[in-house]
Amino acid sequence: MGEHLRLYSYWRSSAAYRVRIGLNLKGLSYEILPVHLVRDGGQQHQPDYAAKNPQHLVPTLLHGTRVVRQSLAILEYLDEAWPSPRLLPMTARDRARVRALAQMVTSDIHPLNNLRVLQYFENTWHVPHAERDDWIKHWILEGFTAMESLLSQDSATGVYCHGQSPGMADCCLIPQIFNARRFGVDMDAFPTLVRIEQACLALPAFDHARPERQPDAQ
Known part of the structure; x- marks a missing residue:
């Protein structure tokens, strides 16, 4: 699980904010790749980003060659890939x-x-x-x-x-x-x-x- 983590994020996106918290709670190092949701008509609509996330939404997490979308799915992925400390309880x-x-x-x-x-x-x-x-x-x-x-x-x-x-x-x-x-x-x-x-x-x-x-x- 040593591959580089990169997070497509927008500073004021609450969905991206959730994932930033989760990454921080796990103590993981990650690179922020900003996607401005308003500038230029919304950078999330540009072809390069849309190819990674056809919903044209943030966040998107890159873990090596893996692409994980949807904030809750990302949080659960983090919990399964790095089980401690836990984001979900035991029972x-x-x-x-x-x-x-x-x-x-x-x-x-x-x-x-x-x-x-x-x-x-x-x-x-x-x-x-x-x-x-x-x-x-x-x-x-x-x-x-x-x-x-x-x-x-x-x-x-x-x-x-x-x-x-x-x-x-x-x-x-x-x-x-x-x-x-x-x-x-x-x-x-x-x-x-x-x-x-x-x-x-x-x-x-x-x-x-x-x-x-x-x-x-x-």
Whole structure:
């Protein structure tokens, strides 16, 4: 597993942010290959990148000659290729819980607020910015309300989303909170999420993955 790791990333992409956290938690060395999602009509649409990722999305991980796409698939690949420290727990029951928490973000919140959705609103439907921002906040608030309930009422929640070690669910939650703050979501109603966020961002693996710390940050 000694091949060079390269990550196609955009500083403000929450999907790429998840993978940066995962790589950092594993203590892996990797090279960032920036893909600007807005400049030049979106560099993700250029033929060279589209050949690697036909969805025209980031992140894409290169591990030697292997190409791995989709942030959750990449995180699971990292966990299988470098099993320690774990991003997913040992037991099937606990893994199901962590995957469910992660997917609440990656399947139910983030896709409704993705850049390509917002660009479609703006460029095709000409939705005013105020209404677009209401859309973003609505779906984040719905998702976070459910996550706050699940995390605050489950004894399996510890310092982090699951127990005393950060894992896949935290990799997904922290970038989504970054997006929420970016769009002005009031986080006062989500004390458990904020507590977990503070614990995570105190760790170098999360701190070094922050958007503003990336080489392509604007």
